[in-house]
Amino acid sequence: MRYQAIVDGAGHELEIEEIGSNSYRVKLDGRTFDVDLRPTHGSSFLALVGNRTFDFSISTEGDDLLMISRRGVNRVTLMDRTRRRLAASGERAVAGRVELKAMMPGRVVNVLVKAGQEVAADQGIVVVEAMKMENELKTPKAGKVVEIKVSVGQAVEKGEILAVIE
């Protein structure tokens, strides 16, 4: 099976073949490795590559896999060819457009601007309260407020778009 793998933003050519019940042959950017893989506890895997051991816990965020190990967290996206094409054509169309997203689940306690208003870089747009802390979310660049997607008192999820500035 051939994939395009994006690990922490860097693309890799990947070919994986299951060669046994716990073994995989991995061809990575032209180099080949045999990987012995065992599930251990919860969503964890122990991988042996040659004599090196790697212990991963896995979680997901959207379509990405987060590979959590003692060395840190690596973000992995696996895509087959179709998907890769889609991604390549669909992205970057929104350059120049800023989507202000909630960094955490919380509640909107204040909206400081109106749709249509011109804003300066670093100007406060929305105030979100979570864990008793109020966080004033600012726009990283100057522009015009296209849309305010939330209102005071509304609960927001992590990653939810609060406002769009162009």
Next chain:
Amino acid sequence: MRYQAIVDGAGHELEIEEIGSNSYRVKLDGRTFDVDLRPTHGSSFLALVGNRTFDFSISTEGDDLLMISRRGVNRVTLMDRTRRRLAASGERAVAGRVELKAMMPGRVVNVLVKAGQEVAADQGIVVVEAMKMENELKTPKAGKVVEIKVSVGQAVEKGEILAVIE
């Protein structure tokens, strides 16, 4: 649902009714308790009975449930009426008969007696090795060896019958 419950060898009359998604009404030897029950981690439950908390991990041994808590281990057998009758009539028929069982998984390294042989109380019957320790299993009472069920070199499971003495 009515049950006969045996807890650590003592019998109890038990009636249990599910009164909500996490709630049970328990009638125990004529007294009634409402129990709020939540699964927590692995095979564990947190039970609230009135204001008291009980945290159980559960495992099985044969038909018994072992309820492991900070207060120790309780062995529970739940039986409906049919089952109870079976148990009551079936047991104690083997009084006077000794089944020598393996206390642990291991390997038989020696058989010290033969079928048909008369043995004295405390006489060694079979030697089982496990964890590098050799354990000489002795008969608790004098009698005649009816059957030797294992041979030297054989692997045995915990609880497996090694010999029968009558």
Next chain:
Amino acid sequence: MFKRILIANRGEIAVRVIRACRELGVETVAVYSDADRAALHVREADYAVAVGPPPARESYLNIPRIIDAARRTGAEAIHPGYGFFSENAGFAQAVVDAGMVFIGPRPDAIHRMGDKVEARKLMAAAGVPVVPGSPGTLETEAEVRALVEKIGFPVMIKAAAGGGGKGMRMVEHEKDLSSAVRSVASEAQSSFGDGRFYVEKYLSSPHHIEVQVLADGHGNFTHLFERECSVQRRNQKVVEESPSPFVTPKLRKAMGEVAVRAAQAVDYLSAGTIEFLVDGDRNFYFMEMNTRIQVEHPITELVTGIDLVKAQIEIAAGGRVPFKQSELKQNGWAIECRVYAEDPEHGFVPAPGRIDTLRLPEGPGVRNDCGVYEGSEVSSFYDPMISKLVTWGRDRSEAIGRMRRALSEYMVSGTLTTNLNFHRWLMDNPRWIAGEYDTRFINQEYHPETMAAGADFEQLAGLLAAAFAASRGNHRPPQTPAANSGIQRQSVWKTLGRIDSLRR
């Protein structure tokens, strides 16, 4: 000693207090909101009482319900933990009025130290040095501007009723003043129900160093040396150590004496902390007193051998401070990393969620005070702490080595994000290792956007194979890891189901 104690808190501190009680042979009563029905502190307690819906103000901060829970379960005393009611004189008084013992200082001491502006005045009168700033509270942005013209930027704007790093903002530039005043006033009102605030000069390169005190009802006032709390983000502590690498023996002695004097000035009882700002020339100024047990108390416990929570309980029961000042020594070095569900790469914002896999460090010199378990939820209703990871070593270098090792064993996965990588970064930072840092440290040194995780080819091959297997659902946990042993793991639930079907 008490027969039964109610803990008016949740999370790791509730578990910490339950542990102290159990070691003393005292029964414990947990309280829980609807979001915490199966939380760790409920599992660990002997009794548990529901006190209301998830928002704290309707449950953990509901005085009548907490008092009623204690009454119904026959609790003789209430431990408030930190946060929630721990510095609420009204609650302490309500406990006393209900005929129970409040495990902490007397209501009067909480009240006098709780108003930060009054506390400044009181300390100045007792001869304790205080930071230059507004003599009393301010009410308008104009008043703030007038004061700032006198003392100059940078300044700290602080809620008069605040504490614990909440309700405060540092302002360096005129342009940020409006938004800061607005935030503090609003946060002060919503968090503490008291919108008053005051302004202090923000010291140029300050250390945040605090002294633990312990006092009993028999006239013994003692201190347990200092904690260095200068590693802060969002004006809140995230890593602490004891001793402080910045404190000299002379400074330690002076700060200890002043801390005891401060405690005596309010006739203090139980455990408390005097927080100081210390400038680059080792001048120190009273900042505030925390009239409660603190998050970072374990590092003092590891260095002195004293169990502060057990001491609190014993003192509340009429006992004495369990040592003489002259007997106490700092033995070795301890470091605490607060493990939070937060995102260091995005301004350390809280990032709560569900914990799918939780692997905790163990072994020599490691103490982990955890408030969650695998499968549980770090709720967005409360403080997003996962645990306090503390290491001890014979010296600072061994304590750091152990922390580095413990962090390498610590794994959390799920829908939350943790700050474990921040702590790993810190333990390798040369300035931290050299002990040369002040409260500006994280702002100056931590630039996550320039840090790449880095993975060599073999690691990449391993992680991509794991990612591939996981995304195909090839390995569905739980499974036996000992596949070669020939024993197939069978779900206990499956077994149980089969037994039941035989029975029916």
Next chain:
Amino acid sequence: MFKRILIANRGEIAVRVIRACRELGVETVAVYSDADRAALHVREADYAVAVGPPPARESYLNIPRIIDAARRTGAEAIHPGYGFFSENAGFAQAVVDAGMVFIGPRPDAIHRMGDKVEARKLMAAAGVPVVPGSPGTLETEAEVRALVEKIGFPVMIKAAAGGGGKGMRMVEHEKDLSSAVRSVASEAQSSFGDGRFYVEKYLSSPHHIEVQVLADGHGNFTHLFERECSVQRRNQKVVEESPSPFVTPKLRKAMGEVAVRAAQAVDYLSAGTIEFLVDGDRNFYFMEMNTRIQVEHPITELVTGIDLVKAQIEIAAGGRVPFKQSELKQNGWAIECRVYAEDPEHGFVPAPGRIDTLRLPEGPGVRNDCGVYEGSEVSSFYDPMISKLVTWGRDRSEAIGRMRRALSEYMVSGTLTTNLNFHRWLMDNPRWIAGEYDTRFINQEYHPETMAAGADFEQLAGLLAAAFAASRGNHRPPQTPAANSGIQRQSVWKTLGRIDSLRR
């Protein structure tokens, strides 16, 4: 310092050594049998090499494979842990011959102390008191009978090549002599490949007390005080404490000096232990020297603050003992409970199996050195240890209180049986609490057949409801405990599966 170390062991001690290495910045190589492919020590190491099938003799005790594994991974030194090769002079020599460093004593010291009969002679010559018994090895039951007629029952029959409580039997009555001689000779042959044995007088009410020594290659011979190891079942230690409540300051001084003399007599290097029998009148006799790190080393680490495994590694790299004898003090009290998969109610026989739920104690004063994880297997191929639970307190009473508390948090369920209930019983036993026990303690005091677990009506109602729900399979883990938060737990595997189906 070494760049990379191979650990020729498994289980908790392999993990312990990996932790020490990681704290020193040294890379680690694990070896594993086919049964241990996903064992904890493999997960924790940086490198891992397969060394053979499950039986130890074909893997962990296979010298060429272990040496080859070290060569292939570029390891510069080998740590043997305890058991396996730790007291095998031939292995130590093979390591040296392969140009690597053996982390432990020189092969000659292992050899001289390994033959228990020769060691007795050597110690007697060095002026160290030894237990009365056979001057050399015996070969037949007749020889044993002849000696016993001289020194009288009870006697201990011990394998000359034995140690660690294995290959020995106490005989009190003439009728048990035959079976004991047969067992020891057979066990000695099969376990140590050396069927020789000897006989010692079994002291009437002995204490088993040992002294930790540490020596470097620079002429420093030190001791780290005593450990009390008298709580034994099947002649093997199960609970240890330091200090010993039986040892007076005078006895401590004398035993320490004799222990150092014994170490000097074999030009000892690294960590080792001199085991003594101490009779009711506080006369002490050399029993044997363990030329390795011991299972119970953590209690000495907690009381002295010295990391013995790191000291071993540093000494092997040419370093020095990291303290002066005069600097060392016993600080507080430490207790170790060995948590085994064994069945105390049936003669403490091993009862290995799969671990379904594992809940480990944490918090103040608790150290748990664990060799397994949830979902892993305690294999019948190896020692059935689960973990070593160690607590520290300012005094013995606090250490016991903490152990009681830690045991209450410790839960293991699965197809195995544990001795946790035995430890819980012990921590409530009046003789143990009073510190008045010797090696006969368990035989005299522990009668599991007369102990009922006991449960009141409310507990019964709770456990029967849980049993009912479990047997109906009503609750299948994993589920969200925070059911009220409105967030439904969804399997990560389900999510992953869905993502994958979108992709294809």
